[in-house]
Amino acid sequence: MKFEAINFQRKYALFDEQWLPKVIAEMNDYQFKIVRLEGEFVWHSHADTDEAFVVIEGELRIALREGEVVLKAGEMDVVPRGVEHKPSAESEAKVLLIEPRGVLNTGDACTERTAPLDVWI
């Protein structure tokens, strides 16, 4: 029996909306979520967890209070718990997030940018 791999680009092709992460896989109590990002997000932090960003396509800028990190396709970074950060992308970036189940995109601040959890695609 052939099991099907999870193909990032085929998953992205299933939706257009930005800033709304979609779960594509789970590992223990962690989730792999893909998201399309464009423009500026809000400053936020996650008090209880680190958060991993992997760029699949495009360029992601993560502003930190002490500087910034710019991630291109084929690059990743981990924002430690409690560290304020603000993702942004000049043009659309396709990003893979890895973090525990139940982590809100806006972290400790619930705003109009807060996305629903556990939306699978």
Add this chain to the structure above:
Amino acid sequence: MKFEAINFQRKYALFDEQWLPKVIAEMNDYQFKIVRLEGEFVWHSHADTDEAFVVIEGELRIALREGEVVLKAGEMDVVPRGVEHKPSAESEAKVLLIEPRGVLNTGDACTERTAPLDVWI
């Protein structure tokens, strides 16, 4: 201050050896490990954890007792805990593993293929 992203290919360029995972990042008690795979590995399973495979370059075949999954660059899969699997690659594949700190590559079987843990690059 500009922080440097973790670039997969630049990390791979730092080593040649196969089947010896190198840690490139940690997220909570999970590790991101890169490895070069070629040829056949051993059947094994991890009783206590799922294991995520992301292919960065090349093609990875994961044999399962009930079939197989073939992963190309830009694809991933998660092998659930307790499920026996045997990775292989006809030609060298560059793979990103994500799993809890302390997981041995050979799972519950300690063999001559067992790689040391916590080797950072």
